[in-house]
Amino acid sequence: MKAIQYNEHGPAEVMRYVDLPDPVAGPGQILVRLEAASVTPFDWKLRAGHLRNHFTLPMPSVPGRDGGGTVVSVGEATGEFSIGDRVAIMAGALAQGGYAEMIAVDENHAVKIPERLSTTEAVALTNAGLSTWIAVNTAEVKSGDKVLVHSGAGAVGGLLIQLCHHLGAKVSTTCRSHNRDYVLGLGADRAIAYDEEDFSEILQDQDIVFDLMGGAVHDKSYRVLKKGGHLVWLVADQIVDRGEEFDVRVTRAVVTDDRSALQSMMDLAAAGLLKPQVARTMPLSQAAEAHRLLEQGAISRGRIVLTM
Ligand SMILES: NC(=O)c1ccc[n+]([C@@H]2O[C@H](COP(=O)([O-])OP(=O)(O)OC[C@H]3O[C@@H](n4cnc5c(N)ncnc54)[C@H](OP(=O)(O)O)[C@@H]3O)[C@@H](O)[C@H]2O)c1
Numbered sequence: 001m002k003a004i005q006y007n008e009h010g011p012a013e014v015m016r017y018v019d020l021p022d023p024v025a026g027p028g029q030i031l032v033r034l035e036a037a038s039v040t041p042f043d044w045k046l047r048a049g050h051l052r053n054h055f056t057l058p059m060p061s062v063p064g065r066d067g068g069g070t071v072v073s074v075g076e077a078t079g080e081f082s083i084g085d086r087v088a089i090m091a092g093a094l095a096q097g098g099y100a101e102m103i104a105v106d107e108n109h110a111v112k113i114p115e116r117l118s119t120t121e122a123v124a125l126t127n128a129g130l131s132t133w134i135a136v137n138t139a140e141v142k143s144g145d146k147v148l149v150h151s152g153a154g155a156v157g158g159l160l161i162q163l164c165h166h167l168g169a170k171v172s173t174t175c176r177s178h179n180r181d182y183v184l185g186l187g188a189d190r191a192i193a194y195d196e197e198d199f200s201e202i203l204q205d206q207d208i209v210f211d212l213m214g215g216a217v218h219d220k221s222y223r224v225l226k227k228g229g230h231l232v233w234l235v236a237d238q239i240v241d242r243g244e245e246f247d248v249r250v251t252r253a254v255v256t257d258d259r260s261a262l263q264s265m266m267d268l269a270a271a272g273l274l275k276p277q278v279a280r281t282m283p284l285s286q287a288a289e290a291h292r293l294l295e296q297g298a299i300s301r302g303r304i305v306l307t308m
Contacts, residue, residue, distance in 0.1 A: 002308070003100035004287040007060045009049030012288040012295070015063070023096065023104040025075035030107055032089055034069040036123040036281075037098030039304040040155070041236075044291045046093070057094060063287075065091055066126035067098030068119040069308075078107045086113040088122045088266070090130070090257040098123075099287055101308050111263050114270030122266070124155065124276040124303040129265035131234060132159040135210055135253040136167070137261075139232040143168030145207040148199070148224060150217055152188055153179035153300040156234070158277045159265075160210050161186045166273050172206070174199050174217075175300075182301055186275075200224055208232065214239045222246040277302025284308045 001022050006014040025031040043063045045051050071085045081087065087110040091097045096104075113122040135156075141147060147164045151157040152173030164171045165187030173183050177193035184191055192199045200220040208230045209221045214237030221231055227247045233239060234253055243250035268274040279302040282290050290304045 001101035002284065003062050004064075004284065005060045005062050006047060009047065009052070009057075011048070012044070012291040015047065015288045015291065017285045017287075020062075020100070022102050025073050025078075025104045027076045028078060028106055029075040029104045030071050030078060030081050030087070030110060031073040031075075031102060031104050032067065032069045032087060032110070033072045033102055034067045034098060034100060034308050035119045036069070036308070037064045037067040037100075037284075037306045038123045038127055038155075039287070039290045039294055039306060040065055040127050041294060042093075042127075043097075044295050047291065048295075055093060062096045062100050064097030064099040064306075065093065066123055067091060067100075067103055068113060068123040068126065072102075075104075080107055081110065081112075086119060086122075087111065088113050088126045088262065090126065090259070090262065092257065099284060099306060101284075108259055109257060111259060111266055114266055116270050116272070117266075117276065120278055120281060120305045120307065121269070121276040123305050124278045125159070125265055125269055125274070126262060128155040128159055128303060129276075130258060130261050131156045131253070131255045132163055133261040133265050134255050134258065135160060135232055135234060136163050138251055138253040139208045139210065139230055141167050141169050141208060145169040146205060147171050148203060148206045148209045148221070149173040149188070150210060150221070151175070151212045152183040152186070152191070154212065155277060155279075155303045156212055157210075158183070158186050158302060159274065161188050162274050163268070166268070169208075172199075172203055179300055210234075211239070212236055222248060278305055279303055281305045281307050
């Protein structure tokens with residue numbers, strides 16, 4: 001099979017388009033011919049070596065945290081999937097990733113793709129969708145909550161807006177000025193352009209803030225929460241927890257390969273209640289260029305999806 005692989009941490013150029021032996025489905029596994037895989041901030045941060053304090057990545061490494069395609073064989077002790085099923089898969093952080101034409105994964109790391117979704121759309125909903133579902137459940141969003149979603153034009157932020165809106169929350173979000181209409185179209189009630197305005201001077205008494213940025217954005221977010229409010233953060237730039245000082249709860253949303261979370265997102269999309277956001281597609285061979293674009297902050301309005 002063709003795959004993207006790197007042997008050392010470094011710039012995007014360490015990634016090579018190579019030939020590798022086809023994987024084989026072991027007991028409890030399915031073999032999937034991949035058609036698509038999403039490119040996430042985690043992928044480039046891991047490749048660049050920024051996460052070396054958290055993970056020792058076995059080399060050589062095939063990147064990618066998710067993928068979508070068709071089941072081509074099933075191992076012993078599987079029962080749920082058949083050859084020909086269209087599935088979305090979660091690839092472990094340290095296992096072979098989705099930047100490849102084939103992958104063998106445990107059956108409990110896959111869900112069927114609803115008919116309504118293309119494989120590309122399903123992939124845009126896989127890693128980003130897991131992060132979204134887990135963050136929203138960590139925050140316990142309910143109808144009527146005033147919620148601020150940072151980076152609403154990003155892949156996770158766009159799904160957070162949609163899910164919080166669906167749950168009946170009143171959603172404010174931050175984005176660049178040219179993305180205002182886009183985030184309002186996803187269901188935000190208010191868009192605050194971070195290149196023109198300071199959200200911390202506009203909002204107050206929020207019940208929940210979703211912080212996908214860390215750093216200065218995290219720090220300013222305390223000011224817009226009501227006392228007893230909840231600041232839920234995903235791993236990005238470093239944060240300083242000032243919860244006690246501001247009398248707010250501060251919780252990290254711990255994103256795991258939770259199949260039931262992924263299934264819930266697929267069910268919502270199948271019902272037309274969430275729309276996966278695909279910023280653009282690129283061929284697998286251009287993975288290095290996709291990483292460069294993401295690192296430069298040149299992509300918004302959803303995921304880059306690699307196609308095979
Ligand atoms: N396991 C975890 O904890 C976990 C899981 C998923 C994601 N994350 C983190 O969450 C972050 C977002 O992930 P993603 O996949 O959604 O990334 P993404 O699709 O690359 O989105 C990044 C977005 O950030 C926005 N942005 C940049 N500077 C901003 C600012 N000062 N204020 C508000 N928005 C700003 C940009 O919006 P504009 O285009 O409008 O400028 C861009 O659309 C990343 O840092 C990622 O590492 C962590």
